[in-house]
Amino acid sequence: MDRIRIRGGNKLNGVIPISGAKNAALPLMIASLLTSDTLTLENVPHLADVEQLLRILGNHGVDVAVNGRRESQTESYSRTIHFTCRTVVDTTAPYDLVSKMRASFWVIGPLLARVGQARVSLPGGCAIGTRPVDLFLDGLQALGANMEIDGGYVNATAPTGGLVGGHYTFPKVSVGATHVMMMAATLADGTTVIENAAREPEIADLAKCLNAMGAKISGAGTSTITIEGVTSLHGARHRVLPDRIETGTYAMAVAMAGGDVTLEGTEAALLDNALDAIRMAGATVSETESGLRVVRNGNGIQPVDVVTEPFPGFPTDLQAQFMALMTRSSGVSHITETIFENRFMHVQELARLGARISLSGQMARIEGVSGLKGAPVMATDLRASVSLVIAGLAAEGDTIVNRVYHLDRGFERLEEKLTRCGAEVERVSD
Numbered sequence: 001m002d003r004i005r006i007r008g009g010n011k012l013n014g015v016i017p018i019s020g021a022k023n024a025a026l027p028l029m030i031a032s033l034l035t036s037d038t039l040t041l042e043n044v045p046h047l048a049d050v051e052q053l054l055r056i057l058g059n060h061g062v063d064v065a066v067n068g069r070r071e072s073q074t075e076s077y078s079r080t081i082h083f084t085c086r087t088v089v090d091t092t093a094p095y096d097l098v099s100k101m102r103a104s105f106w107v108i109g110p111l112l113a114r115v116g117q118a119r120v121s122l123p124g125g126c127a128i129g130t131r132p133v134d135l136f137l138d139g140l141q142a143l144g145a146n147m148e149i150d151g152g153y154v155n156a157t158a159p160t161g162g163l164v165g166g167h168y169t170f171p172k173v174s175v176g177a178t179h180v181m182m183m184a185a186t187l188a189d190g191t192t193v194i195e196n197a198a199r200e201p202e203i204a205d206l207a208k209c210l211n212a213m214g215a216k217i218s219g220a221g222t223s224t225i226t227i228e229g230v231t232s233l234h235g236a237r238h239r240v241l242p243d244r245i246e247t248g249t250y251a252m253a254v255a256m257a258g259g260d261v262t263l264e265g266t267e268a269a270l271l272d273n274a275l276d277a278i279r280m281a282g283a284t285v286s287e288t289e290s291g292l293r294v295v296r297n298g299n300g301i302q303p304v305d306v307v308t309e310p311f312p313g314f315p316t317d318l319q320a321q322f323m324a325l326m327t328r329s330s331g332v333s334h335i336t337e338t339i340f341e342n343r344f345m346h347v348q349e350l351a352r353l354g355a356r357i358s359l360s361g362q363m364a365r366i367e368g369v370s371g372l373k374g375a376p377v378m379a380t381d382l383r384a385s386v387s388l389v390i391a392g393l394a395a396e397g398d399t400i401v402n403r404v405y406h407l408d409r410g411f412e413r414l415e416e417k418l419t420r421c422g423a424e425v426e427r428v429s430d
């Protein structure tokens with residue numbers, strides 16, 4: 001099994017191209033189920049989660065054509081992928097596929113909207129928390145669907161004549177349930193209003209693509225989304241927006257290791273809150289023509305308290321990385337996780353590098369230390385794994401991050417991007 005070895009101590013200097021957003025690409029790919037025409041997506045990142053979803057969509061009858069090409073002077077690979085679902089050949093999403101990636105549950109919305117039925121395995125538990133699906137079920141019921149759970153599967157059926165527009169207020173903000181309800185409502189008869197919708201940039205990106213396909217969605221990116229149903233959607237071409245979590249991760253890596261790096265092809269507006277936290281920690285972050293420039297030279301790292309929240313708050317997907325940064329601050333900081341109940345698995349691993357962190361419920365207290373020491377570590381989810389890479393960049397000696405498949409789910413060519421900026425990071429295969 002592959003591992004990543006990081007020899008700490010080098011500053012980062014250079015350019016890091018930011019890839020298309022994983023969490024935008026996944027729902028956009030699923031939207032291809034809504035039309036018999038071709039949906040073309042540009043800037044699709046090359047990630048294990050994307051490959052897994054290609055398999056799942058293939059099972060439902062989506063034909064996929066991939067054109068790889070080199071983009072930009074820094075040779076970031078992004079792919080243009082054409083998705084065509086002439087006919088839905090299978091409305092079942094089986095357990096062995098859905099259990100590998102929670103987002104595959106989201107096919108339930110488009111299948112229900114297009115062919116009136118779906119049988120989708122419950123995703124099951126996952127490392128960062130229980131993550132139930134009640135909000136999906138309630139949201140789709142508000143569109144007239146009948147939802148039954150049987151043998152670990154959700155059996156969903158639309159009324160004769162198809163889904164109908166409805167009004168639904170989410171009791172809790174959910175990114176996935178907002179994506180699904182929005183997709184399902186595009187083909188419903190009448191108008192749907194979703195309140196307390198997720199406001200993440202990936203929601204607005206999906207709405208932009210659906211509108212290019214002929215949908216009538218307004219308000220995406222705010223907490224009230226209105227969807228006027230249409231009878232059919234057509235093909236479109238859409239570019240996946242830049243990955244704000246990858247952006248924040250590398251910005252925190254520079255803040256941790258020191259140096260001067262331009263994050264190419266990204267936008268500050270996607271992660272204002274996290275950038276503010278990075279600035280308070282002592283780095284300079286400025287917008288440039290090509291993206292963002294992050295610099296930390298000379299300044300120490302200051303302690304900063306953060307609380308994770310739905311967008312536009314501090315993202316839970318950057319919590320572990322920020323904690324890694326705070327392990328080297330000159331004081332005490334507190335990080336509170338409010339989205340997932342079990343997203344602190346990196347704490348024990350950071351401690352192996354010499355970090356001083358104590359947990360009390362959903363709050364971590366981090367006492368900065370003057371140095372970390374490399375060690376073998378492993379983590380059980382994607383963002384936790386990359387937090388260990390960040391810590392390793394500033395640790396003395398070698399840090400070996402095991403279970404690299406977590407990183408491959410969400411970070412395109414991580415070791416190459418860091419190495420080009422002067423870090424000593426390599427993939428080691430047994």
Ligand code: EPZ
Nearest residue numbers: 023103131132133134135136173174175176317339340382
């Ligand atoms: C999305 O997951 C992201 N995944 C996650 O990124 C991200 O951490 C999360 O949103 C929060 O920002 C993708 O976009 C593919 P939620 P999602 O539904 O949609 C609870 C990563 O590392 N909830 O917004 O699954 C849930 O348990 C991943 O890239 C219910 O209670 O998250 C959680 O506490 C990890 N009932 C909260 O809502 C439901 O029916 C928010 O979850 C649905 C969710």
